[in-house]
Amino acid sequence: MSDKSLQARAILWANLMRLRTKSSEVEKLKFLKSIALFQDLSFRQIRDLSNIIYERTYNKNEHIFEIQQPGAALFIIQSGQVSIELPPSSLTDGTPEAVEPSQRAAAQLALLGPGAFFGDLALLDQTPRSASARANLKTQCLVLFREDLNKLIDSKPKIACLIYRSLATVIGERLKATNSLISEDAPKNEAPRLTAA
Amino acid sequence: MRPQDSPPPNRRPTDPIERKRRAFWLYLTLGLAALGLGLFLIWALRALILPLIFGALLAYLFRPLVNNFNMPGLPESLRAPVILVLIFSGLIFLGLQIRSSIPDESGQLELMVRLQFKVNEKYEHLMQIDPETGKGNFLHSLVERDLTPLIESLNQILTLDLQQQKTFLEHLQNAEMDPKRAELYLSFFQTNLERAQKSSTGSIARVALTRELASQSPTEPHLSTPPATSPAPSAVTEEKSSALAWILEVLSIWVLVPLVFVFMLLDRGSIMRRFISLAPNRYFELTYSMVDEVDNAIGQYLRGTFLQCSLVGLSLTLGFVMVGIQLKVALLMGIIAGMANAIPFLGPFIGLVVGLSYALVAENISPLIPSMGEEHIFLGVMATVAIAQLLDNAVFQPVVLGGAVNLHPLVVIVGVIGGSILFGFAGMLLAIPSIVILKVLLGTFIRGLAEYRLI
Numbered sequence: 001m002s003d004k005s006l007q008a009r010a011i012l013w014a015n016l017m018r019l020r021t022k023s024s025e026v027e028k029l030k031f032l033k034s035i036a037l038f039q040d041l042s043f044r045q046i047r048d049l050s051n052i053i054y055e056r057t058y059n060k061n062e063h064i065f066e067i068q069q070p071g072a073a074l075f076i077i078q079s080g081q082v083s084i085e086l087p088p089s090s091l092t093d094g095t096p097e098a099v100e101p102s103q104r105a106a107a108q109l110a111l112l113g114p115g116a117f118f119g120d121l122a123l124l125d126q127t128p129r130s131a132s133a134r135a136n137l138k139t140q141c142l143v144l145f146r147e148d149l150n151k152l153i154d155s156k157p158k159i160a161c162l163i164y165r166s167l168a169t170v171i172g173e174r175l176k177a178t179n180s181l182i183s184e185d186a187p188k189n190e191a192p193r194l195t196a197a
Numbered sequence: 198m199r200p201q202d203s204p205p206p207n208r209r210p211t212d213p214i215e216r217k218r219r220a221f222w223l224y225l226t227l228g229l230a231a232l233g234l235g236l237f238l239i240w241a242l243r244a245l246i247l248p249l250i251f252g253a254l255l256a257y258l259f260r261p262l263v264n265n266f267n268m269p270g271l272p273e274s275l276r277a278p279v280i281l282v283l284i285f286s287g288l289i290f291l292g293l294q295i296r297s298s299i300p301d302e303s304g305q306l307e308l309m310v311r312l313q314f315k316v317n318e319k320y321e322h323l324m325q326i327d328p329e330t331g332k333g334n335f336l337h338s339l340v341e342r343d344l345t346p347l348i349e350s351l352n353q354i355l356t357l358d359l360q361q362q363k364t365f366l367e368h369l370q371n372a373e374m375d376p377k378r379a380e381l382y383l384s385f386f387q388t389n390l391e392r393a394q395k396s397s398t399g400s401i402a403r404v405a406l407t408r409e410l411a412s413q414s415p416t417e418p419h420l421s422t423p424p425a426t427s428p429a430p431s432a433v434t435e436e437k438s439s440a441l442a443w444i445l446e447v448l449s450i451w452v453l454v455p456l457v458f459v460f461m462l463l464d465r466g467s468i469m470r471r472f473i474s475l476a477p478n479r480y481f482e483l484t485y486s487m488v489d490e491v492d493n494a495i496g497q498y499l500r501g502t503f504l505q506c507s508l509v510g511l512s513l514t515l516g517f518v519m520v521g522i523q524l525k526v527a528l529l530m531g532i533i534a535g536m537a538n539a540i541p542f543l544g545p546f547i548g549l550v551v552g553l554s555y556a557l558v559a560e561n562i563s564p565l566i567p568s569m570g571e572e573h574i575f576l577g578v579m580a581t582v583a584i585a586q587l588l589d590n591a592v593f594q595p596v597v598l599g600g601a602v603n604l605h606p607l608v609v610i611v612g613v614i615g616g617s618i619l620f621g622f623a624g625m626l627l628a629i630p631s632i633v634i635l636k637v638l639l640g641t642f643i644r645g646l647a648e649y650r651l652i
Binding site for chain 1: 473649
């Protein structure tokens with residue numbers, strides 16, 4: 001192979017690699033745009049947002065966070081599967097240390113796949129996590145911290161406002177759903193009514 | 198059974214326990230090597246520590262300006278250059294103002310002669326020392342053993358060497374100098390010489406030569422022959438080259454300050470993100486929370502201290518102007534005393550010494566306070582420093598710092614002394630911020646570990 005063709009091949013590969021990097025970045029932006037919380041943002045705003053988003057990879061059965069830990073971030077599943085669960089101890093006396101690991105059989109609350117997000121209440125305050133999150137498979141997550149979102153209020157208030165509005169909508173939807181569940185399950189005259197207004 | 202179905206346990210490369218063991222030893226070895234290398238580098242490059250800290254502290258001070266800077270119509274790509282130009286223009290302007298307030302070499306020599314004369318005059322007046330017998334009043338007999346060596350060493354510092362004496366006399370012959378003032382300063386100079394002759398520190402030959410110099414009228418043209426003791430040309434060249442090498446060395450180290458400042462100022466969190474990304478999954482949220490909390494606490498403390506020192510400096514400048522000190526000199530003294538105020542306990546004392554030193558040599562003052570005469574300037578300076586300290590303790594510190602980071606006074610004293618032993622004046626200045634950083638770091642770390650149930 002001549003020197004010229006070797007050179008040409010090197011340039012081609014370098015450009016291909018560059019394109020690949022760029023396309024992965026574009027994929028990430030497209031993925032973020034598909035998330036309900038960020039649907040109102042433009043691509044330019046999504047790009048600004050992606051500067052404060054972390055990427056983490058969790059192995060199978062690895063805990064992402066545990067119940068009662070202080071919440072600091074929202075997690076978005078990019079690939080893999082996450083189980084939201086309550087350890088048995090939290091259903092009894094509230095002390096996870098009191099139960100032997102072998103006796104633990106967590107109650108699964110939800111099984112989340114790519115595109116789902118969890119830990120969103122941590123974007124509002126530092127209340128402890130109400131459940132644990134564990135990776136069922138090897139899982140890749142995007143992470144947005146509350147403090148970064150707070151700083152966004154000063155530096156890019158429009159983006160922060162749009163995210164908070166979407167977050168309020170999501171929480172409102174959940175409240176409505178919970179309300180209707182309670183209404184269906186409990187006898188009509190005894191049901192405590194939660195208002196989502 | 199075939200051999201590949203039951204390989205010996207120690208030969209299975211994918212055995213999880215074996216892999217974990219290997220990973221443990223690998224991480225341990227790498228960790229220890231990194232720790233050793235890090236400690237060696239810190240020791241070997243310790244000269245770079247101060248410029249790095251200084252640049253980082255400056256970046257901390259200006260970061261809110263960068264974060265909240267918003268000019269309508271300015272593209273985002275131009276924001277950073279505009280901010281940098283604004284900051285550097287401001288710093289250069291301030292530097293030029295300070296530079297113009299500092300007297301040139303002959304001005305400094307004039308100040309030294311005046312200060313030496315006034316210090317001796319005031320001391321002899323206060324102690325009522327008889328020039329013949331050398332004995333003074335009761336106070337003199339009480340403090341003589343302690344104060345006399347201090348005054349002597351101050352005299353040694355302020356005594357001009359031969360080259361300086363020549364420069365000073367040339368300065369007196371300057372056409373711009375008022376003849377009356379020149380006569381007065383010459384008399385100060387001669388009195389200082391006579392005093393040096395009396396004291397054991399002045400050598401006879403030196404005094405003889407300086408007398409010869411001083412005997413010339415200030416209006417005469419300056420001496421054409423160099424003094425007999427002037428250094429040989431080779432020695433001068435050597436001295437100059439060593440001074441040049443020293444300047445280059447200092448410049449090469451301190452050139453880091455603007456570099457660190459610019460990079461840290463314009464960094465959009467990528468340094469922090471890379472650092473946090475290194476944390477294992479288990480400590481990810483904890484690491485972020487810790488770094489963020491420490492970052493906020495340090496930023497608030499540094500900006501608070503800067504604001505507090507600026508307010509003290511401003512109060513002192515206003516006070517000095519009111520008691521009659523020229524605006525330029527008052528501004529310079531205010532900046533020095535304000536900066537020194539960052540050093541606990543010692544700072545106010547430095548401010549007082551600077552103010553009183555100038556009050557000693559101040560002439561033709563024009564106080565803004567009615568019925569205040571030239572003789573009251575000492576009192577005025579002391580009152581100004583006292584009021585500034587009162588304001589600092591009662592208003593500036595509680596309002597600006599709000600007791601966010603409280604240190605025990607003993608820690609402060611030991612820290613300031615330790616800082617001065619390690620890094621001199623700069624160490625003294627940076628000791629408390631460094632201790633605050635360590636305190637916040639440790640406190641947040643331990644609290645975070647408890648909150649995340651890791652301890």
